[in-house]
Amino acid sequence: MGSAKLGHPQADEAVIPVPPQLSAAVGRRRATSRQELEETAFGLFAARGFEATTVDEIAAAAGIGRRTFFRYFPSKNDIPWGAFELELDRMRARLRACPPQVAVMDAIREALVDFNRVEPTMVALHRRRMELILRVPALFAHSTLRFTAWREVIAEFVAARTGHRAGQLAPQAIAHAVLGVSVAAYEHWLDDPVADLGELLDTAMRQLADAFAGRLDEAAERQGRR
Amino acid sequence: MGSAKLGHPQADEAVIPVPPQLSAAVGRRRATSRQELEETAFGLFAARGFEATTVDEIAAAAGIGRRTFFRYFPSKNDIPWGAFELELDRMRARLRACPPQVAVMDAIREALVDFNRVEPTMVALHRRRMELILRVPALFAHSTLRFTAWREVIAEFVAARTGHRAGQLAPQAIAHAVLGVSVAAYEHWLDDPVADLGELLDTAMRQLADAFAGRLDEAAERQGRR
DNA sequence: GCCAATCCTGGCACTGGGTGCCATAAAGGG
DNA sequence: CCCTTTATGGCACCCAGTGCCAGGATTGGC
Known part of the structure; x- marks a missing residue:
């Protein structure tokens, strides 16, 4: 069970990578947002280039853990898609x-x-x-x-x-x-x-x-x- | 100089992934060929699927080292391209x-x-x-x-x-x-x-x-x- | 005020593709 | 037999992505 299967789509299509929760009224608050991460990442991409920027760097720059990054974007490649x-x-x-x-x-x-x-x-x-x-x-x-x-x-x-x-x-x-x-x-x-x-x-x-x-x-x- | 830069093409295009050597008349002979590797790999892909087949397995099945595989194909993704x-x-x-x-x-x-x-x-x-x-x-x-x-x-x-x-x-x-x-x-x-x-x-x-x-x-x- | 339920975080360990480096194996030529 | 050439493959490493799970933070009920 758990969350929808992310990562490399095998044969299934249209994976909607909803971040942690659409609207959380109950538990711990999200540390950041897709948009915030995108902005941070765009900055790094502009400075060092896409390939030369690691997910660790993006996560660090955004002040979150690497593991958390992958809860907002299924892959580094998905960042620019808004x-x-x-x-x-x-x-x-x-x-x-x-x-x-x-x-x-x-x-x-x-x-x-x-x-x-x-x-x-x-x-x-x-x-x-x-x-x-x-x-x-x-x-x-x-x-x-x-x-x-x-x-x-x-x-x-x-x-x-x-x-x-x-x-x-x-x-x-x-x-x-x-x-x-x-x-x-x-x-x-x-x-x-x-x-x-x-x-x-x-x-x-x-x-x-x-x-x-x-x-x-x-x-x-x-x-x-x- | 070494060989042409392989791997992730950054901005350069048209990387021609020539295997070890076009025609070696001098040194050690090649252990296999692109075509042979392709056949081996296609067999494994048919049996287990593409994603579930690792490069290690292909190399092992072909009787070569993993490192050598990457001298014949710049990436696993290039295998089907003949x-x-x-x-x-x-x-x-x-x-x-x-x-x-x-x-x-x-x-x-x-x-x-x-x-x-x-x-x-x-x-x-x-x-x-x-x-x-x-x-x-x-x-x-x-x-x-x-x-x-x-x-x-x-x-x-x-x-x-x-x-x-x-x-x-x-x-x-x-x-x-x-x-x-x-x-x-x-x-x-x-x-x-x-x-x-x-x-x-x-x-x-x-x-x-x-x-x-x-x-x-x-x-x-x-x-x-x- | 405390407990429970809920949801999010992030560390850890692991897989798998891809690369640089380098010692060494195998071939031909002098 | 040594020298040059060329290919092999082991090793160590980087990085993306994932499952697992122990927490942290928050709300709501009592």
């Missing part, structure tokens, strides 16, 4: 809000752009977060597992719209593709300090559509044969 | 062989289908390999790093065809999308013991094209409003 489950809900809601007369891919593109709008005061933090997730190899690798949940949100929307089931090839293929396009856009955003994320996402989606419509070839031909 | 670098070359060659009058996305689709044709005698092995890579969470996560190299092949082809540079948004977005579609197709292939991989890849690519062209919406509407 309140990811909530983000999924937000994306789901945004997709549901798309009027049915808008074509599926247009709806997804619009939702994507809208969903990734970040408050100006939050941009710096979001950049640091995504820089970790997408640029630190261990974190990018780990992100795969989180992205699976994200793709499922897209697949479910496509399925609902087109009369498929979410597990079928078309919704899954589209979900994979949309995730891919998003990552590509994010990577360009990280490269360019003044770029607008929404614009990049919009452009990337449109360019993929253009490519499938042969409009990328035409443009190349007009530019002179190549 | 001769991946060669596969990349094969895909590159197949793309180059596409006549220029075929539109970019059609060329990619055809190359993809062709590239993933597997000899009938090799299908079982390929299934086991891909089952590990795509279904074992730790391996799927690790695959991200290998997939980056694969995406680059696509991005370079798109760039050459459309007059972009491979790093630009359009080639990168397309590459990400194509990889995503491929993974989706592979996952369905693994689910269905009699499915044809080429057909799934072809279908998945066409369905994504259809989605962008609004043909998925139309089909849904014809099916009755939903």
Whole structure:
């Protein structure tokens, strides 16, 4: 029994790593919070780099025991993910809000752009977060597992719209593709300090559509044969 | 100097984990080979599962020391990847062989289908390999790093065809999308013991094209409003 | 004010992947 | 037979992650 099985997810998915307790009104109070730990860790990552920072150091800097750290985050790799489950809900809601007369891919593109709008005061933090997730190899690798949940949100929307089931090839293929396009856009955003994320996402989606419509070839031909 | 830096790739990419020596005509002979180790390991994985098999066990089963194992594979996660670098070359060659009058996305689709044709005698092995890579969470996560190299092949082809540079948004977005579609197709292939991989890849690519062209919406509407 | 129930903390010991170091085994060539 | 080259594998070590369990801190009941 005990708490939900954490650690390396074997075949079970969607491990929700709730910290000690959601709302404790009875026993000993928590020594810290996910957010506090995240801030401490981000500081160390910025100073020494992700790989060079050990969990012991993070725990020490936060004034907790190493063992306790692992009650707040199932792994060091999970630190940058913030309140990811909530983000999924937000994306789901945004997709549901798309009027049915808008074509599926247009709806997804619009939702994507809208969903990734970040408050100006939050941009710096979001950049640091995504820089970790997408640029630190261990974190990018780990992100795969989180992205699976994200793709499922897209697949479910496509399925609902087109009369498929979410597990079928078309919704899954589209979900994979949309995730891919998003990552590509994010990577360009990280490269360019003044770029607008929404614009990049919009452009990337449109360019993929253009490519499938042969409009990328035409443009190349007009530019002179190549 | 020593050998190339292995282990956790920090920021450097494309670590080619050449085993001890490519062709040793002088010193002591190698005790085993990548392929032999792979076979031994696959046997253990089938019996106990990937996670439950330790490197010690693999090494012992292969009759080598644990330390030596890590000279053949930079990590346990790299075992299922076979001769991946060669596969990349094969895909590159197949793309180059596409006549220029075929539109970019059609060329990619055809190359993809062709590239993933597997000899009938090799299908079982390929299934086991891909089952590990795509279904074992730790391996799927690790695959991200290998997939980056694969995406680059696509991005370079798109760039050459459309007059972009491979790093630009359009080639990168397309590459990400194509990889995503491929993974989706592979996952369905693994689910269905009699499915044809080429057909799934072809279908998945066409369905994504259809989605962008609004043909998925139309089909849904014809099916009755939903 | 004390006891019980509750919940959280953190130390300890252990597993398992991965690495640097280095002595040594095995091969060929002079 | 020694010398050079190359591969092996033992040893010690680092770090992430986990099960176990003895506490510490808090609320509520009596």
